[in-house]
Amino acid sequence: MATKDPTAVERANLLNMAKLSIKGLIESALSFGRTLDSDYPPLQQFFVVMEHCLKHGLKVRKSFLSYNKTIWGPLELVEKLYPEAEEIGASVRDLPGLKTPLGRARAWLRLALMQKKMADYLRCLIIQRDLLSEFYEYHALMMEEEGAVIVGLLVGLNVIDANLCVKGEDLDSQVGVIDFSMYLKNEEDIGNKERNVQIAAILDQKNYVEELNRQLNSTVSSLHSRVDSLEKSNTKLIEELAIAKNNIIKLQEENHQLRSENKLILMKTQQHLEVTKVDVETELQTYKHSRQGLDEMYNEARRQLRDESQLRQGSEDGLKEKNEIIARLEEKTNKITAAMRQLEQRLQQAEKAQMEAEDEDEKYLQECLSKSDSLQKQISQKEKQLVQLETDLKIEKEWRQTLQEDLQKEKDALSHLRNETQQIISLKKEFLNLQDENQQLKKIYHEQEQALQELGNKLSESKLKIEDIKEANKALQGLVWLKDKEATHCKLCEKEFSLSKRKHHCRNCGEIFCNACSDNELPLPSSPKPVRVCDSCHALLIQRCSSNLP
Structure with a gap:
């Protein structure tokens, strides 16, 4: 080995x-x-x-x-x-x-x-x-x-x-x-095996449902936290969208104001230009009229000079008068030339003012156009941001709806699990009631077992008395010693005798037993030395001795 x-x-x-x-x-x-x-x-x-x-x-x-x-x-x-x-x-x-x-x-x-x-x-x-x-x-x-x-x-x-x-x-x-x-293991554990299996199955279901409940609670809490974060982000996006809308409204109002101011300024400049044009035209007309009058006076003066020169040849007396007239005419011409120069200067100043006003109008128009372009660009950017925010808000709303649907599903699952837990609690209560009934039955069983033990003791005492009477009868009648040929099987275990399993007589009852069923020795009234006794006689003799002891 x-x-x-x-x-x-x-x-x-x-x-x-x-x-x-x-x-x-x-x-x-x-x-x-x-x-x-x-x-x-x-x-x-x-x-x-x-x-x-x-x-x-x-x-x-x-x-x-x-x-x-x-x-x-x-x-x-x-x-x-x-x-x-x-x-x-x-x-x-x-x-x-x-x-x-x-x-x-x-x-x-x-x-x-x-x-x-x-x-x-x-x-x-x-x-x-x-x-x-x-x-x-x-x-x-x-x-x-x-x-x-x-x-x-x-x-x-x-x-x-x-x-x-x-x-x-x-x-x-x-x-x-x-x-x-x-x-x-003892006999009670083996007897209650099926009940323990049922209890274990119920408790396994309970533990499984509790574990599922914990997992669902954790998922619900995570979903709640995600919903809260999404609501916060949604409120932030709504605030940003409101701010963007307010900015767009302000820019649109500023654009309208600038356009109205631009229109007013254009109207004023056009009116100013028209007024200046009218003044220039009136001054030109007065200049033309005055020049025509001066030309006529000059022509008349020349004509008078010619007449006077002709008359001068005729008369020298009127020469002085003519000279005075000429001097007067020269003063008038000088005055006319001075007036003409003033009118020319005023005309040049009016033309310069007109040119400056036109330049200022062009510059202002360019500034207004640049401002309007920048405002339009800002408005387009804000509109793009608004579109993006609206799309983000739609996405957030859809995500929130899906989360709410998931949350509703989780709530339904939770309610289902709660119903199952309530069923398990009811099963547990029934199980506890069964345990109480089991304990009560055990108590009744123990009480009946005690009563049976008492009855068994009384029966054993009565059996001992009967055995004593039987032994007394046997002693009176004489023991029956069974012959070896009459016994083929052991009286107790009923196993067949063979070469390995030999026959043995009990010295008390005289019956034939195998070695395993008669492997006991006790002293008997017939023999003071210990002799072979079968198991049943051995138990009866020992019980009798213990009951006879004080």
Whole structure:
């Protein structure tokens, strides 16, 4: 026969214990029906089994003062592999009263179970076997397939809610001994297996519905937050759109004002030009008229001079008068020439003023045109922004409608789940009522069992009396010693006699039995030495002796 490897046997035993502890913990926790605390015995045994599994094949590390062998080293390695485990490590280090690495490891296991992350953390640890080789031997449970199986079993513990009180002194001073009595089944557990299965199914449904309810609540809260953010952005967009509309209205009003001012200025300039044109025309006409009058006077003066020159030849007396007339005429001509020069100067000034007014009108027209162009560009930009804002607002409205529809669907699902939870609560109430009825039936059963025991005691006493009477009759009548040929089967077990199964007489009743059914010796009234007695006679004689004792 080939001898098995002792380390493989240890791994198989630890795997079986882990299966039993995890299965028993899940079944008992589901039947328990509420969050587990640190005083729950199956939970304590689970942590003890996990501690033994993690300790298997652990390397002994030499320190300066002593040899160190603890599971805190590989568990501390989880922080580097799984960033979410840093919180557990920090909280374990901050716990007051923890003095030993073993106490820290026990606290780590409890916190990981409360977080429902133990399977994830240990899976990251098992994958990195090159790092685990620093802490474990090659034949250790964590280095073999049994460790992966245990980690897979730990996923089932995510349905358990635990609220554990982690005390440093208790964790340092605990003694990890596995209690095998918890995993031995009795008749009541076997009898109530179907009921426990139904209870477990109901509790599984309850836990599933609660988990769905939590997820739906989280999604509803996220949808609410998204709706709030969209409403805020919608209000901001509406405000921006209102501001843009107000700016467009202001620009349109400014454009209308500028256009009306431009029209007024054009009207005024046209009126001013018309007035200046009329003045220039009147001045030109007066200039023409005055020049015509001066020309006529000049012609008359020349004519008079000619006449006078003709008369001068005729008379010298009138020469003086003529000279005076000539002087007067010359003064008049000088005055006329001065007036003509003034009129020419005024005409030139009017033409210059007209040219300047035309230049100013052109410049003002150009400025008005440039301003109107810039205003039109601004208006077009604002209109584009308005169109974009309107499209964004439409998109936001559509998105909001879709979100509201999703929210309504989630609300309907929530109402459906609430109805299911109410049904489950009613089922739970029925289950509690059934448990109460079960307890009442158990009480009735115990009372009837006690009554039956009392009746059994009385019957046993009466049977003993009857047996005494029978023995007395046998003693009077004489024992019947059964012959070997008459018996082919044992009287108690009814097995056939053979070469290996021999016949034996009971010295009390005289019947023939096999060795297994008559392997007892007691002293009898007929023989003071102990002789062979069958099992039924042995029980009756012992019961009689115990009842006869005071």
